[in-house]
Amino acid sequence: MVDLSIIIVSWNVADLLAACLDSIYTRVAAAPEPDNALAVEVIVVDSGSTDGTPEMLRQRFPQVQLIALGENLGYTRANNLGLARAQGRCLFLLNPDTVIIDVALARLVAFLDANPNVGLCGPHTLNSDGTTQSTRRRFPNFWIGLFESTWLQPYAPKRLLDSYYYVNGNGVHETLDVDWVQGSALMARREVYDQIGGLDEGFVMFSEELDWCRRARDAGWRVVYVGSAEIIHHGGKSTEQAVAQTHILFQQSKLRYFRKYHGWAIAALLRAFLQANYLAQMGIEGGKWLLGHKRPLRQSRISAYWRVLRSGFKVSL
Numbered sequence: 001m002v003d004l005s006i007i008i009v010s011w012n013v014a015d016l017l018a019a020c021l022d023s024i025y026t027r028v029a030a031a032p033e034p035d036n037a038l039a040v041e042v043i044v045v046d047s048g049s050t051d052g053t054p055e056m057l058r059q060r061f062p063q064v065q066l067i068a069l070g071e072n073l074g075y076t077r078a079n080n081l082g083l084a085r086a087q088g089r090c091l092f093l094l095n096p097d098t099v100i101i102d103v104a105l106a107r108l109v110a111f112l113d114a115n116p117n118v119g120l121c122g123p124h125t126l127n128s129d130g131t132t133q134s135t136r137r138r139f140p141n142f143w144i145g146l147f148e149s150t151w152l153q154p155y156a157p158k159r160l161l162d163s164y165y166y167v168n169g170n171g172v173h174e175t176l177d178v179d180w181v182q183g184s185a186l187m188a189r190r191e192v193y194d195q196i197g198g199l200d201e202g203f204v205m206f207s208e209e210l211d212w213c214r215r216a217r218d219a220g221w222r223v224v225y226v227g228s229a230e231i232i233h234h235g236g237k238s239t240e241q242a243v244a245q246t247h248i249l250f251q252q253s254k255l256r257y258f259r260k261y262h263g264w265a266i267a268a269l270l271r272a273f274l275q276a277n278y279l280a281q282m283g284i285e286g287g288k289w290l291l292g293h294k295r296p297l298r299q300s301r302i303s304a305y306w307r308v309l310r311s312g313f314k315v316s317l
Helices: 012-031 053-060 074-087 104-114 144-148 159-165 190-198 207-217 243-262 264-290 293-311
Strands: 004-010 038-045 065-069 090-094 098-100 120-126 175-178 185-189 224-231
Touching: 004 012, 004 104, 004 264, 012 038, 038 053, 038 074, 053 065, 065 074, 065 104, 074 090, 074 144, 074 207, 090 190, 098 104, 098 144, 104 120, 104 159, 104 185, 104 224, 144 159, 144 264, 159 264, 185 190, 185 207, 190 207, 207 224, 207 243, 243 264, 243 293, 264 293
Parallel strands: 004 038, 004 090, 038 065, 120 224
Antiparallel strands: 090 185, 098 224, 120 185, 175 224
16 A cells, blocks of 8 residues: 655756655655665656656656656646546646655654544745745635735735734644645645645646645634755756746636635735736836846836736636
């Protein structure tokens, strides 16, 4: 029986993926009993990489189950392909730009085993420099939608984002119930997947884990942040390859979440605000371009923001 299925979706990050896989196999093999007794399978879904990822996997990690796609189908669809293949009683969605620390895998599995009402859990996540990465959240409301990841974020009330949304104020090594945890490292028990299904493919990328956790919570499962399990997440190594598309997908996913759970009126207000936000940013960058300040950078940003505006943030359900 497979205890843990690790599903990794990768796109043009062969070196980071290799380091991630090394950390998985090294930690599992080196862990003391009974941690090394975990039966683990790793499924890598490669989204049409052109950097030699499939070849690297076949040569260096023949034990990995490779699903090599001819094109990039999107993060969510690719994860669902991996979930459909998985045989484990625990299912772990993991980004390729991560590194497992010590016995994090065993601790997450043991936590699910010891708490049968917990459906999903996530670890304490570190940035590349060792600082804590914010990965635990409460469900966003309309005001959070306005502030979070927009130019207004620095002006948001601390009690709204820091204390409420980001669940700050609790120790990073504690274990606590949250509404959702970041999808860079998200473990679910098989029963949750069997009950609510996989990720909603309407979220091409971003907010898919928010939606998955919300559906699990609505079905009666707890979602827990497990501070005793640690990983490193370098972050953004795939998305930084397509800046404008990343902006588009992020905002479309945000709007889709609000349309799905808060109704069309709230989503329409949020869309209008986001469009005004990008228009204002274009104006600021245009002004700096006219002043001759880092013109190539300003031109690049103006082009990206224009592409975002042209997308219209179209949302479908």
